[in-house]
Amino acid sequence: MSKPKVGFFGLTSCAGDQLMVLNCEDELLKIAGEFEICEFTMAISGHYDGNLDVAFVEGIVAHEKDLKTLEDVRKRSKILVAFGTCAAYGGLPSMEGKFDFNASLKKVYGEETDFLKKLGTRRASPIDRFVKVDFVLPGCPVERDEFLITLASLRKGTLPEFFRRPLCCECKEKENVCLITEEGEVCCGPLTNSGCGARCPSLGSPCAGCRGPLEEIHFDAKAKVYETMGMPLEKVVEKMKNFSAPAWVVSGMEGK
Amino acid sequence: MGKMTIGHLARVEGHGGITVHIDGEKVTRVDMDVYEGSRLYEALLVGKRYSEVASITSRVCGICSAGHALCATFAVEDAFGVPVPPTAKILRDLLIHGENIESHALHFFFLALPDFFGKKSVLHLQGDAPELVSAGVSLKKLGNRIQEIVGGRPVHPVNLCPGGLVSPPSPGELRELLSQMENHLDNVDLITSEVEKVKVPELLSREATFVALTSDEPDYPFTGEKIKTSAGEEYPLGEFRRICHERVVRHSTAKQSLYSGKPFMVGALARIVINGEKLGGKAREVRERLLPPDPSRTPLHNNNAQFVELVHSLEESARLIRVLLDSDTSEVRSGDVIPREGSGIGALEVPRGTLYHYYEFDGEGKVRDAEIITPTAQNLANIESDLTICAENAPLENRLEVVRRLEMVARAYDPCISCSVHIIRKEERGERSG
Ligand code: SF4
Ligand code: SF4
Ligand code: NI
Numbered sequence: 001m002s003k004p005k006v007g008f009f010g011l012t013s014c015a016g017d018q019l020m021v022l023n024c025e026d027e028l029l030k031i032a033g034e035f036e037i038c039e040f041t042m043a044i045s046g047h048y049d050g051n052l053d054v055a056f057v058e059g060i061v062a063h064e065k066d067l068k069t070l071e072d073v074r075k076r077s078k079i080l081v082a083f084g085t086c087a088a089y090g091g092l093p094s095m096e097g098k099f100d101f102n103a104s105l106k107k108v109y110g111e112e113t114d115f116l117k118k119l120g121t122r123r124a125s126p127i128d129r130f131v132k133v134d135f136v137l138p139g140c141p142v143e144r145d146e147f148l149i150t151l152a153s154l155r156k157g158t159l160p161e162f163f164r165r166p167l168c169c170e171c172k173e174k175e176n177v178c179l180i181t182e183e184g185e186v187c188c189g190p191l192t193n194s195g196c197g198a199r200c201p202s203l204g205s206p207c208a209g210c211r212g213p214l215e216e217i218h219f220d221a222k223a224k225v226y227e228t229m230g231m232p233l234e235k236v237v238e239k240m241k242n243f244s245a246p247a248w249v250v251s252g253m254e255g256k
Numbered sequence: 257m258g259k260m261t262i263g264h265l266a267r268v269e270g271h272g273g274i275t276v277h278i279d280g281e282k283v284t285r286v287d288m289d290v291y292e293g294s295r296l297y298e299a300l301l302v303g304k305r306y307s308e309v310a311s312i313t314s315r316v317c318g319i320c321s322a323g324h325a326l327c328a329t330f331a332v333e334d335a336f337g338v339p340v341p342p343t344a345k346i347l348r349d350l351l352i353h354g355e356n357i358e359s360h361a362l363h364f365f366f367l368a369l370p371d372f373f374g375k376k377s378v379l380h381l382q383g384d385a386p387e388l389v390s391a392g393v394s395l396k397k398l399g400n401r402i403q404e405i406v407g408g409r410p411v412h413p414v415n416l417c418p419g420g421l422v423s424p425p426s427p428g429e430l431r432e433l434l435s436q437m438e439n440h441l442d443n444v445d446l447i448t449s450e451v452e453k454v455k456v457p458e459l460l461s462r463e464a465t466f467v468a469l470t471s472d473e474p475d476y477p478f479t480g481e482k483i484k485t486s487a488g489e490e491y492p493l494g495e496f497r498r499i500c501h502e503r504v505v506r507h508s509t510a511k512q513s514l515y516s517g518k519p520f521m522v523g524a525l526a527r528i529v530i531n532g533e534k535l536g537g538k539a540r541e542v543r544e545r546l547l548p549p550d551p552s553r554t555p556l557h558n559n560n561a562q563f564v565e566l567v568h569s570l571e572e573s574a575r576l577i578r579v580l581l582d583s584d585t586s587e588v589r590s591g592d593v594i595p596r597e598g599s600g601i602g603a604l605e606v607p608r609g610t611l612y613h614y615y616e617f618d619g620e621g622k623v624r625d626a627e628i629i630t631p632t633a634q635n636l637a638n639i640e641s642d643l644t645i646c647a648e649n650a651p652l653e654n655r656l657e658v659v660r661r662l663e664m665v666a667r668a669y670d671p672c673i674s675c676s677v678h679i680i681r682k683e684e685r686g687e688r689s690g
Contacts, residue, residue: 012293014674015269016318016411022362023410025397032379043366044377045266062293065271092315093295124295141318141411200414203423208311210412242312 004053004154007039008083009073011066011127012093013059016141017084018042021056024144034155051076054154056083056137060093062124074131079159081150082133085140087126089212089244092140094124126246135159138193140210140243146195164193164214167207171198179206180229188240190222209240213247260652262659264291265666267367267377269319270673274662276647283652286643288636288666290673301626306332306418306595306617313613313628314412317675319362320630321412322355322403323606324613330479331613332418335600336593336621343580344420344588350576351406351413352478352604353569358399358410359607360524360562360569363670365392368559371664372454391440391447395566398436402573405429420589427585430577437574441538444567448542451563459661460645461553464638465518466526467499469605476527476534476568478605484530485515486552493603496612500629513629519637522609523670524561525551539568555642555668562607562670595621608632608670630675639669 010018022043024031031037038048055077061067074080082088127133137146146162153160168189171178179185179201188209189201200207223233241248258278265272273289297316304312309332314325326348333340340348365388366378373384381389400410405425407413415422465487471480483491483499491498499520500513513520528535528543529552535543543564551557595617602613609631616625646665650658 010271012295014315014318014321016315016321019318019362019411022366022396023400025393025400028393029379029382037379040377041264041266042269043267044379045370046376047264060293060295062295063291065291066293092300092312093297095300122293124293140315199408203408203415205414205417205422208308242308 003034003036004157005036005038005051006054006056006154007037007048007052007073007077008042009039009055009057009069010042011057011059011070011087012062012124013084013086015042015058017056017058017087017139020141020144020147024148027148031151035151049076052078054079054081056081057087057127058083060086060090060124060126061130062093062122064122067122067130070127070131079134079154080131081135081137082127083137084142085138085210085212085243088128088133088136088138090124090126090246091243094126095242095245129246138211139196143196162195164195166190166214167192167194167196167198167201167211170194170196171201171207174198174202176201178229179204180226180231184230186231186235186239188236190225191236191240209243212244213240260655260658262662265663267370268667268671268673269317269675270671272666272671272673274643274666276643276658276662278652281652283644283647286640286647286662288639288643288671298626298628301615301623304623306336306593306615306621306623309615309623309626310416310418311412311414316628316630317672318411319359319672320355320606320608320611320675322351322407323604323611324628325407325413325416326351327602327604327606327611327613328615329416329418330602330604331600331615332593332602333600334602335598335615335617336418336595338419338593339590340420341587341590343424343583343585344590346576346580347406347421347424347585347588348416349478350402350573350580351416353573353576354399354402354406356399356478356569356607357566357573358396358403359670360566361392361396361399363607364559364562364566365389365396367670368664368667369454371660371667385450387447387450391443391450395440398433398440401436402433405433417589418593419591422589424585424588427581430580434574434577434581437570437577440570441574444538444542444570448545448563448567451560452545456554456556456560457661457664459554459556459665460642460649462642462645464552464555464642465515465520466529466552467515467520467522467610467634468527468530469493469603469610470531474534476531476536476539476572479603480605483603483610485520486526486529493601493612496601496603496614496629500612500634513634514637519641520634521555521638521669522631522634523558524565524607525555525558526609527605528561528564535564535568537568537571539564539571542567555638555665558668558670593621595619599625606631608672608675609634630672632669632672632675635669635671639666639671 185206187206193211260276262274271291310325310328314321408415469480470484471477546560599616612629614627
């Protein structure tokens with residue numbers, strides 16, 4: 001199989017996931033040898049408009065220009081990966097329902113904000129509102145190991161299967177004490193995608209849900225679990241919304 | 257009126273471009289365009305609990321995430337009067353140096369260096385400068401490792417909390433870092449000789465104002481109780497708005513900072529201009545080798561200033577780890593944080609310059625108001641004025657050459673466009689009116 005053509009794209013974002021690519025210091029040269037990196041503006045000069053085997057897309061759509069890039073990349077790519085929690089679930093910038101978009105523009109820029117909208121500013125949204133997403137790599141930022149495993153599979157022409165469990169499972173494997181039952185903390189572990197090795201609870205602080213919600217959450221069962229732990233489910237969902245509000249609020253989400 | 261546009265600046269963090277406005281043969285103005293959607297963090301923060309502020313603001317920027325998280329934490333501690341145990345202070349300093357090493361290595365070797373060899377990226381540089389590439393790669397890795405061990409993750413730290421750190425690193429981890437630092441320090445002279453061979457082109461020469469935090473302590477500071485300008489004025493932190501007088505540039509959507517109505521520069525070069533006398537050890541030697549006695553006339557010296565700071569951060573972090581290994585490091589967190597109504601300021605020298613976070617809290621510790629002023633927002637006006645001077649000196653008939661020069665000048669600032677939270681794109685604007 002010839003070298004797959006890949007591109008890394010950043011929509012409006014913190015660039016943390018693209019940085020995680022560069023943070024594979026030991027593997028970087030190897031990656032550049034196994035793949036044809038056609039576009040990665042953060043690190044390589046030049047622009048490419050041909051077709052791609054895989055596009056990694058980081059960030060949210062918060063600007064008309066983001067949407068244009070996203071649609072264009074989608075057209076040119078066989079596989080489009082939502083790269084990081086922002087792209088996949090909206091991330092922190094899209095705490096929808098938590099605030100009034102117009103009021104926020106005013107808060108940051110002062111009274112006159114019409115010019116901002118003319119220039120293309122829009123309400124933040126995850127990318128699956130606009131295009132088909134073939135694969136999700138969650139994380140804020142993505143985990144290095146999962147990224148490398150994904151590349152290894154892609155090199156063989158497949159996509160990896162990550163078994164997404166509640167983060168709690170990884171936390172148990174680490175033999176941590178449970179922060180909900182022992183400390184009464186609001187921990188998002190039961191609702192959150194595994195894959196980070198339970199970073200936060202292993203240090204002693206509750207999970208903030210940065211890897212986004214599990215695809216299938218059995219709410220009734222979860223509510224019972226939380227109840228027996230003495231923690232209302234709503235409190236946890238409230239916290240989860242910091243990183244994945246659009247995934248929880250389904251109505252009123254059409255980007256404006 | 258003609259125009260020359262660089263659509264998307266490569267090898268900078270975030271989305272930006274450059275537009276040169278030309279009238280006949282004359283450059284009238286150069287704009288640094290920002291094509292980034294707004295993420296309105298200052299509004300998102302309202303109503304959030306103090307304990308979430310660091311985690312939220314670290315997402316302003318991946319490259320500067322430790323800086324934002326720390327600066328936010330400082331502001332919370334300032335507002336509630338939270339004490340921080342000495343060990344935690346040392347570990348936080350170590351985190352600052354970790355970020356400085358990672359970020360400077362990324363910029364110096366990966367983003368800026370390829371220009372000096374006419375190459376597209378660090379990956380294309382292997383043949384020309386193998387020693388520099390491998391030093392860059394391993395320094396960057398070390399910076400990340402420090403952030404991972406102290407901060408819990410290389411990007412978006414999870415180990416910080418008001419009152420200290422959640423959990424201390426183990427002595428074994430610290431020793432691992434120390435031995436890597438020592439290896440790098442052994443190598444500094446060699447790498448410095450390689451850096452010395454890279455000539456800094458004369459693209460512009462001008463006078464500029466510089467701003468950095470400073471302190472009465474003898475150490476080269478990354479935190480400090482005063483803001484100092486190269487004109488010699490000093491202000492207490494509480495007066496940060498006098499320095500960073502932010503304005504919304506109408507039709508342009510980017511907020512810019514001015515000091516006394518004039519642009520200024522922050523970052524590694526500014527710190528060296530203002531606090532360089534305090535550098536000691538190898539960093540001082542390297543400074544003498546790589547920078548002229550007065551390096552203030554061109555922003556291109558910011559690249560070598562970053563390299564000098566890299567060496568300083570290596571030496572300092574090795575020293576800090578030795579201190580930690582010699583003491584009891586178990587206590588890294590003070591007691592419970594008791595929120596109260598009030599406001600707090602955090603100020604910190606992050607790789608690209610001074611960062612300010614300001615919050616007002618209600619009695620329960622929920623954010624009532626937030627303000628974040630990033631280094632790149634402060635630098636924007638100065639970048640534009642330098643780009644203008646650079647374009648005036650450039651051969652306009654040779655587009656490639658103009659582009660090359662402007663890109664080098666913009667990159668020297670190491671702009672972090674994501675970081676400038678309240679900047680939005682400023683293309684398509686008519687005449688600047690605000
Ligand atoms: S998911 Fe996190 S790391 Fe990725 S762009 Fe969003 S804020 Fe940054
Ligand atoms: S424990 Fe939770 S918040 Fe922490 S890194 Fe993992 S998913 Fe993110
Ligand atoms: Ni930044």
